[in-house]
Amino acid sequence: MVIDSRLKSIYDGKSGTDPEHQRLVDQLTASFGPGEAEALVEGACTLVYMYMNWLRTAFEKQEEDVIEHAVPSLVATMRMMPRTFSPEVIPIMAGLLIAAGTGLSPNLWRAQYGPWTKEEMNPLEAMVVLLAEYINRISGNGEDFATRLITDVLSQLD
Template identity: 65%
Template sequence: MSSPCDPQHAPAGDVGAALMVIDSRLKALYDGEAETDPEQQRLSDQFTASLGPNEVDDLLDGTCTLIYMFMRWLRMAYEDHDRDVIEYVLPGFVASMRMMPKSVRPEVIPTMAGLVVAAGTGLSPNLWRKQYGDWTGSEMNPLEATAVLLAEHINRLTDDRDFATRVIAEALSSSSQDP
């Protein structure tokens, strides 16, 4: 029986734009920038301001698609070692979010953990979240942080700072070449 949260029913959104945002955040993280570079922040603000309502929804859906793809990769990697992805990803993920009180309010951590669990069990994070109503403004930074933390986890596992974004970019490239 198919779930209403099955990924086949979910819009993919603008995965390319979401990947660009996540890659930018990862580069800032790896460059040791605690705060975003003012020029980078200006460009990010300009990009965000240029988005209409449908484009914002596409970016949200794209970010959720990234979360799903990252968790799918992690699930396969952990299953290859007879480990449960939720057991090995969720505790560190929640601990990391708790250390970011300026960006991630404590009350949204359970929602972000739910997104990770949904994706880790093969459900669409955006359809899972949609059950509970519209996205809130207080969930935007934590949603971005969720994707960044998962990508960074993959990069640490592979000992390659660009692996997570590269694997998604390659998947996007190969899917755009399919007839």
């Protein structure tokens, strides 16, 4: 829902984060213990995996490679956002996209490099938003297609 909220603010043309919304998000995350925080990060990585899996399938139908098309576009966007994506986190985010794009679990890929750092949290969230926006844009099925994609998958679970 955080990703959906961020997308809606982008599409509504709002710059920055609504202070009240940010206060509520900060309050929620402050209440998290280590287990909940880890689950939130794993959830973000799962979204990356699901989005990249959808993109891989969509590109393969066109006989194209998801890594060749999606990753350079997303990395270029990250490079244009230096306050969110410092140069040192871009290779980590690109590696995460590539891992997911080749069918590897982003959670397991990242685990081999150690735990996530505090400095990587905002870029991770922003990357998931960029990825969802990229899907919305290329799908042509509306500004909430990426969110519907995930809710459809979740609704099929027992």
